[in-house]
Amino acid sequence: MNEQLEEKLNLDEFLGVKAQDVVDVVFVSGEGKELAAQERDAIAFNVANETSNETYEVDFDYIINAVVSSMTNVAKLPTKKSTFIEPNEIEAIKKSLNSYSADCEAIDEFRLALTIFQEKIQIEYAQKIKLYNDERIVFEAQIDSLEAAKRKIVNKRLSQMLWPFDEQTRKYDSQIDSLKIRAGRCAQKANAIMAMRPAANEKDLLVFKAQLKQKFVE
Numbered sequence: 001m002n003e004q005l006e007e008k009l010n011l012d013e014f015l016g017v018k019a020q021d022v023v024d025v026v027f028v029s030g031e032g033k034e035l036a037a038q039e040r041d042a043i044a045f046n047v048a049n050e051t052s053n054e055t056y057e058v059d060f061d062y063i064i065n066a067v068v069s070s071m072t073n074v075a076k077l078p079t080k081k082s083t084f085i086e087p088n089e090i091e092a093i094k095k096s097l098n099s100y101s102a103d104c105e106a107i108d109e110f111r112l113a114l115t116i117f118q119e120k121i122q123i124e125y126a127q128k129i130k131l132y133n134d135e136r137i138v139f140e141a142q143i144d145s146l147e148a149a150k151r152k153i154v155n156k157r158l159s160q161m162l163w164p165f166d167e168q169t170r171k172y173d174s175q176i177d178s179l180k181i182r183a184g185r186c187a188q189k190a191n192a193i194m195a196m197r198p199a200a201n202e203k204d205l206l207v208f209k210a211q212l213k214q215k216f217v218e
Helices: 011-015 060-075 087-099 105-159 167-194 202-216
Strands: none
Touching (some): 060 087, 060 202, 087 105, 105 167, 105 202
């Protein structure tokens, strides 16, 4: 292992860093590299020298632990009201693995796992919106059906010169009102999700980190 590689931060040092408004988490190759102003809050650690032609054994356990720790730090930023991580934040962490050669199959597989997690976040986000919209459509169809049945009763009673509303129409009204409330709640939930960006919550992140360690470390 060359001297520049030995300059990498050890895991204990990395885990001791507190994330302060981290936007991107990057791996910095070489020494003397100054972060741009917009990156000043990023957690950086030196694990490889891209320009080196030497081959060396990749400390894969170190990389796994560093990435998992990075994801935790990003998810728990002080600026966030709750613990979550977005696909673009995972992308920034994933790009840090580009320093490693594609010859390392474990790194490629690890990068793929991160990509699948990003896609899962996007898919589940879309599925939640679709679920509430589908429920709303079902409720609205039931409302239309009940209103049609009510109109039929009203028209029949009018044709008989009777007061159009009776116990049966009032029962329809009660069912219709209940369904309208449920349909409205579905619309509100769908709109609330659409107002937010896709993200994995704390539970999702804990499950994913456990899967990573089980697959790549244990």
